[in-house]
Amino acid sequence: MNILVTGGAGYIGSHAVRKLLEAGHLVVVLDNLSxxxxxxxxxxxxxxxxxxxxxxRIEEILRKHNIEAVMHFAALISVGESVQKPLxxxxxxxxxxxxxxxxxxxVGVKRFVFSSTAATYGEPEETxxxxxxxxxPINPYGRSKWFVEQILRDIAVSDSEFGFVxxxxxxxxxxxxxxxxxxxxxxHLIPLVLFAVMGKRDKITVFGTDYPTPDGxxxxxxxxxxxxxxxxxxxxxxxSNGDARFYNLGIGRGYSVREILDAAxxxxxxxxxxxxxSRREGDPARLFxxxxxxxxxxxxxxxxxxxEEVIASAWHWHTTHPNGYQEPETSSLPK
Ligand code: UFG
Numbered sequence: 001m002n003i004l005v006t007g008g009a010g011y012i013g014s015h016a017v018r019k020l021l022e023a024g025h026l027v028v029v030l031d032n033l034s035x036x037x038x039x040x041x042x043x044x045x046x047x048x049x050x051x052x053x054x055x056x057r058i059e060e061i062l063r064k065h066n067i068e069a070v071m072h073f074a075a076l077i078s079v080g081e082s083v084q085k086p087l088x089x090x091x092x093x094x095x096x097x098x099x100x101x102x103x104x105x106x107v108g109v110k111r112f113v114f115s116s117t118a119a120t121y122g123e124p125e126e127t128x129x130x131x132x133x134x135x136x137p138i139n140p141y142g143r144s145k146w147f148v149e150q151i152l153r154d155i156a157v158s159d160s161e162f163g164f165v166x167x168x169x170x171x172x173x174x175x176x177x178x179x180x181x182x183x184x185x186x187x188h189l190i191p192l193v194l195f196a197v198m199g200k201r202d203k204i205t206v207f208g209t210d211y212p213t214p215d216g217x218x219x220x221x222x223x224x225x226x227x228x229x230x231x232x233x234x235x236x237x238x239x240s241n242g243d244a245r246f247y248n249l250g251i252g253r254g255y256s257v258r259e260i261l262d263a264a265x266x267x268x269x270x271x272x273x274x275x276x277x278s279r280r281e282g283d284p285a286r287l288f289x290x291x292x293x294x295x296x297x298x299x300x301x302x303x304x305x306x307x308e309e310v311i312a313s314a315w316h317w318h319t320t321h322p323n324g325y326q327e328p329e330t331s332s333l334p335k
Contacts, residue, residue, distance in 0.1 A: 002026045003236065004067045006052065006100060007074030009036025011181045012115065012172060016071060016229040017041060018179065023233050028065045030058065031074060037325035040179050052096030058103035069111035069236050070104060072097060075145070078187060079119065079282060082141035093144035098151065105155075111239050112152065112164040113232055118221075118248070118287055120146040120168060127254075128290035131168070131246050139282060149246070156244040163243035165235040170221040170250030170289050172228055174310040180317030181225075182324030189257065190222070190311060193264045194318045196273050204272060206257050208279035213286060217257035221250035221288035224304035224313070234298040250289025251302045260307070267311045 003020055007013040008029030013036070020027050021042070029041050032051040041047050046065065050057045052074055061067070075093045076082070082089040097114070104112065119142035120135045137143045152164045173190045175181060181191055189204075196204040209216040228249050235245070255263070261272050294300045304310050 001068050001236065002028070002066050004028050004030060004062065004065070004070045006030045006070065006072045007036060009033060009038060009040050010073055011183065012225060012228065013073035014040035014179045015176055015225045016073065016232050017045070018176065019226070019229045019233050020071075021045070026065075028061065028067065030061060035184070037182060039325045052092070052099050055099045055103050058100060059106050062103055062107040062109055067107070067109055069113070069239070070100065070109060071113040071232060071236060072100060073115050075115060077141070079139050079141045080187070082144065083139055083282075086140035089140045089144045090147075093141075094147045097148045101151070101155065110159070110161045110163060110241070111236065112162070113236050114148060114152060114164060114166040116145045116149055116166040116168045116246075117142060118168050118170045118250070118289070120149065123284050124287065127286050128252060128288050129248060130290045131248055131293055153244055156242065161241045163239040163241055165239060165243065165245040165247065167228075167231060167235065167247050167249045169228065170223055170248070170287060172225050173222045174224040174226065174304060174313040175317035176226050176313070177316070180321060181314065182321070189220075189260055190264070190314050191318065193261060193272055194268070194311075194315055197264065197268045197270050198318065198322065200322070202273060203275050204261070205275045205277040206261075207277055207283060209276050210279070211285040213256055215256050215258045218283055219254035219256050219286040219288065221252065221254050222260075222307060222310055223250050223302065224310050227251075227302040227304055231294055231298060231300045234300055238298055245297070247294035247298070248289040248291045249294065250291055251305050252289055252291050253305070254286055254288035255307050260311070263307045263311050267308050267315050
């Protein structure tokens with residue numbers, strides 16, 4: 001299939017590009033490089049530095065490459081920032097997806113894979129979380145994605161040839177050798193823990209130790225990025241006319257922050273400089289998925305269910321790329 005990947009220079013998008021190429025698809029990448037890294041995309045595939053709001057440019061790209069399906073990763077991802085700058089999130093995540101969908105409509109591209117999020121559930125009313133669990137997002141980030149889910153449902157009703165799958169991600173982690181996570185700024189637990197071991201940060205702060213969980217810290221469901229993108233390949237290959245599919249992507253088991261720290265200590269063989277802090281606003285105590293639906297319907301089977309293995313793959317990436325995609329400062333010679 002000829003597939004356009006938006007956000008293909010980002011953390012998850014770049015892993016998806018690699019997996020799609022391995023599966024024999026033709027891939028074209030679109031990314032505005034506001035957060036993505038050109039070096040995360042193989043040189044031999046077509047790359048366009050284009051923003052989602054450039055509907056006409058996207059239309060041209062879709063036509064030029066006879067695109068049959070779109071995998072849409074490009075989005076802003078920081079919950080805290082979304083609370084400060086809601087319009088930025090609605091413009092990028094919601095209006096951006098609408099612009100892309102409009103370009104697809106003009107050209108007649110009928111297959112769409114969407115990166116949604118567990119944040120669309122908000123404070124879930126049950127755990128594990130099922131696809132049928134009530135969605136009540138509690139911040140603009142979650143709502144910006146939830147709106148796109150609703151738009152997709154409406155498009156599927158209006159056009160019987162359209163088919164989409166929306167994956168609701170839990171906590172994505174790990175890396176695949178020469179590509180990995182490089183967010184600026186980094187806010188996620190696992191990279192920050194590893195940065196503390198590497199001395200890139202002086203410590204990790206545990207956000208809250210008084211949650212109603214066995215050890216008092218928050219529980220999350222960490223899914224390896226390669227498992228996550230494998231589901232996307234299965235999804236895009238399974239789509240047919242009229243599909244409106246929603247799947248949780250998590251491994252169905254939660255780990256607390258303390259368990260992550262213990263696992264990171266085992267993986268790195270080093271003490272983690274840790275400080276116990278207060279709660280971060282908006283953090284639900286426990287989030288983990290029931291992902292039976294995607295396993296049953298797409299035959300997805302996560303391969304990396306051991307948290308130490310997930311952290312080890314991230315550790316490998318960070319220690320081999322201590323500055324992420326940035327070249328290390330090579331010269332201290334005067335200019
Ligand atoms: N945490 C710390 N210290 C830190 C960073 C995180 O204790 O320095 C804790 C958090 O409080 C949370 C857990 O580690 O309990 C995981 O935090 P992350 O920031 O890594 O991830 P989140 O669970 O907050 O968010 C992730 C995605 C979001 C998505 C959300 C949906 O990053 O984009 O899952 O569940 F919205």
